[in-house]
Amino acid sequence: MIWDNFRIALQAIRANKLRSLLTMLGIIIGVAAVIAVVSIVQGLNHVIATQFEGVGVTYIMVFPRQDLQDPDLAGREVTLTYDDGLAIMEQAGGLELFNPVFYRGEQTRSGDRRHPTMLLGIGPSHQEVSNHWVDKGRFFSDLDLQRAARVALVGRKVIEELELDEPVLGSDLIVGASTFTIIGIMEYKGEMMGQNQDDFVLVPITTARDIYGVEAVKQLRLDFKATGPETVDLAKDQIGEVLRRRHRIPEGTKDDFRVLLQEELLERTGAILGTVTSVVGGVVSIALLVGGIGIMNIMLVSVTERTREIGVRKAVGARKSDILVQFLTEAVTISLVGGLIGVLGGWGLGILGAKAIPGFPPAHVPLWAIALGFGFAAIIGIFFGTYPAAKAASLDPIEALRYE
Amino acid sequence: MLISISELRKFYRMGEIEVRALDGVDLEVDAGDYLAIMGPSGSGKSTLMNLIGCLDTPTSGEYILNRQAVSGLDDTELAHIRNREIGFVFQTFNLLRRATALANVELPLIYARMPAAKRRQQALEALDRVGLGDRVKHQPNELSGGQRQRVAVARALVNRPSILLADEPTGNLDSKTSEEIMSLFDELNSAGNTIVLVTHEKDIAKHARRTIRLLDGRVVSDGRRDDSRAQP
Numbered sequence: 001m002i003w004d005n006f007r008i009a010l011q012a013i014r015a016n017k018l019r020s021l022l023t024m025l026g027i028i029i030g031v032a033a034v035i036a037v038v039s040i041v042q043g044l045n046h047v048i049a050t051q052f053e054g055v056g057v058t059y060i061m062v063f064p065r066q067d068l069q070d071p072d073l074a075g076r077e078v079t080l081t082y083d084d085g086l087a088i089m090e091q092a093g094g095l096e097l098f099n100p101v102f103y104r105g106e107q108t109r110s111g112d113r114r115h116p117t118m119l120l121g122i123g124p125s126h127q128e129v130s131n132h133w134v135d136k137g138r139f140f141s142d143l144d145l146q147r148a149a150r151v152a153l154v155g156r157k158v159i160e161e162l163e164l165d166e167p168v169l170g171s172d173l174i175v176g177a178s179t180f181t182i183i184g185i186m187e188y189k190g191e192m193m194g195q196n197q198d199d200f201v202l203v204p205i206t207t208a209r210d211i212y213g214v215e216a217v218k219q220l221r222l223d224f225k226a227t228g229p230e231t232v233d234l235a236k237d238q239i240g241e242v243l244r245r246r247h248r249i250p251e252g253t254k255d256d257f258r259v260l261l262q263e264e265l266l267e268r269t270g271a272i273l274g275t276v277t278s279v280v281g282g283v284v285s286i287a288l289l290v291g292g293i294g295i296m297n298i299m300l301v302s303v304t305e306r307t308r309e310i311g312v313r314k315a316v317g318a319r320k321s322d323i324l325v326q327f328l329t330e331a332v333t334i335s336l337v338g339g340l341i342g343v344l345g346g347w348g349l350g351i352l353g354a355k356a357i358p359g360f361p362p363a364h365v366p367l368w369a370i371a372l373g374f375g376f377a378a379i380i381g382i383f384f385g386t387y388p389a390a391k392a393a394s395l396d397p398i399e400a401l402r403y404e
Numbered sequence: 405m406l407i408s409i410s411e412l413r414k415f416y417r418m419g420e421i422e423v424r425a426l427d428g429v430d431l432e433v434d435a436g437d438y439l440a441i442m443g444p445s446g447s448g449k450s451t452l453m454n455l456i457g458c459l460d461t462p463t464s465g466e467y468i469l470n471r472q473a474v475s476g477l478d479d480t481e482l483a484h485i486r487n488r489e490i491g492f493v494f495q496t497f498n499l500l501r502r503a504t505a506l507a508n509v510e511l512p513l514i515y516a517r518m519p520a521a522k523r524r525q526q527a528l529e530a531l532d533r534v535g536l537g538d539r540v541k542h543q544p545n546e547l548s549g550g551q552r553q554r555v556a557v558a559r560a561l562v563n564r565p566s567i568l569l570a571d572e573p574t575g576n577l578d579s580k581t582s583e584e585i586m587s588l589f590d591e592l593n594s595a596g597n598t599i600v601l602v603t604h605e606k607d608i609a610k611h612a613r614r615t616i617r618l619l620d621g622r623v624v625s626d627g628r629r630d631d632s633r634a635q636p
Binding site: 001004011012015308309311312313314315316317318319320321322397398401 | 454457459460479480483484486487488492494498499500501502503511512514515516517559563
């Protein structure tokens with residue numbers, strides 16, 4: 001019986017191809033939009049999640065926090081020093097490694113090519129803490145650090161932009177006003193949300209101190225690696241306590257530093273993507289509503305056109321419920337076929353869209369999004385098909401048979 | 405007794421006016437009978453036909469079909485009766501346009517919830533019986549008027565109903581094809597089917613063994629043809 005209804009529905013759709021397609025358009029657009037957006041957002045999410053996983057949830061960053069708008073912080077000298085880092089390692093629990101980072105924008109130069117990049121002065125544990133390793137060449141030796149040697153590690157983007165000739169290792173690179181020898185190339189990270197992850201120059205922190213003086217002592221970023229995922233939250237609390245004590249921050253005033261966990265970053269990006277999804281969801285629900293009204297309209301037309309058919313069916317023994325189910329099946333079939341086209345179209349759109357935006361991760365369609373697309377389509381078919389189907393079911397057979 | 409109707413009334417309201425479409429009809433039909441209902445338009449023959457066919461319910465009176473009181477049944481029960489006890493043949497054939505002859509004939513069996521294989525077999529038998537065994541895959545627009553009406557007759561027969569109800573079955577056919585359809589009815593009646601047909605044509609009515617005439621919602625004559633002509 002269900003199969004018979006389904007066959008009748010497909011027949012009716014085939015008999016009015018253009019009309020059915022136009023009717024489905026609202027559903028197609030709505031579902032396609034959902035799938036396209038979800039696929040792109042999920043692609044992003046997927047990449048972000050794997051990248052954070054690469055860094056590891058045990059990665060903790062502490063930034064100096066300067067806010068001139070804030071009465072608690074304005075007029076105070078905000079510092080975050082190597083000694084702060086050592087004190088944290090000593091007094092806070094759950095931490096395994098510490099790496100001080102000095103960072104500033106700097107111009108790089110090679111021959112007549114210039115490229116602005118990020119200069120990072122780093123400590124010996126940088127690789128382990130940030131889980132980012134040297135690909136070619138070697139990392140800074142203890143000697144490099146002790147002597148504040150003019151040596152540098154570079155990201156791929158810098159090599160590309162400056163068109164450095166092979167062999168890159170051993171060649172000179174001018175950063176700011178100083179010349180460095182390149183001793184290593186860091187492993188490739190790719191792009192994340194349109195931002196290049198390979199555009200940087202690393203130098204020993206002692207070298208940075210040598211060149212930039214007090215600036216490279218007072219305001220550092222302190223990176224830590226927790227002993228495990230379970231100690232991260234505790235470590236965050238204790239880092240706060242140690243720094244508040246050292247910086248003499250009274251109870252109830254704002255901190256002059258900010259502790260960032262990878263997990264929080266992940267949550268924050270997740271929240272942004274979630275907002276994007278729900279905004280699009282809102283717009284899409286309007287498309288689906290319009291699609292639903294389209295289906296209702298065409299079903300009412302169909303019921304009128306097929307009044308005689310309904311009469312015949314009733315004359316040969318169809319019950320009200322049979323007619324109801326038949327027309328409801330038809331409405332749901334239209335919306336499901338629309339949903340199917342929408343899912344496929346949206347999928348394709350997501351793939352194309354992700355490809356069209358440079359540096360965007362590939363689209364990823366999760367199963368639940370497909371289920372959601374079809375579910376919405378089905379619900380809309382049922383919701384907007386009920387009234388026309390009920391109208392068909394309640395037709396008087398004699399009137400229906402007489403209908404011209 | 406297959407049909408037993410007593411004091412059957414059907415009144416309609418058209419604005420202020422009450423239309424007495426049927427005004428106290430008594431009628432008994434035996435199983436195997438061949439009855440023609442005649443009368444001018446507005447005499448109530450269509451109304452009577454609709455009531456016998458359980459498409460409509462009377463204002464008052466009693467209708468017993470096959471030992472079952474039909475007068476008080478609800479929509480779903482009437483649908484069941486139409487499905488099991490009645491086979492309709494209409495003037496305009498009323499076939500489903502986009503369905504094959506076979507699918508059209510299968511229709512009542514679908515609503516009887518018969519499994520597909522059995523349904524198909526029974527529908528093919530019915531089509532065979534009306535002489536369309538070689539046209540089962542054709543759609544109505546690929547068939548002649550006479551063939552379409554044969555499909556309709558097959559559809560009416562397929563559920564092995566108690567009565568075949570034909571409403572002006574030859575109204576849309578030429579005289580030669582009309583004769584063919586009527587001889588099909590004659591055959592079916594000889595094979596034991598009870599047939600009730602509504603017509604205003606004497607030539608058609610004379611195929612029946614018994615003719616009643618309606619006028620203004622009442623039976624004005626009820627005559628039986630002598631039996632020498634009844635058995636060809």
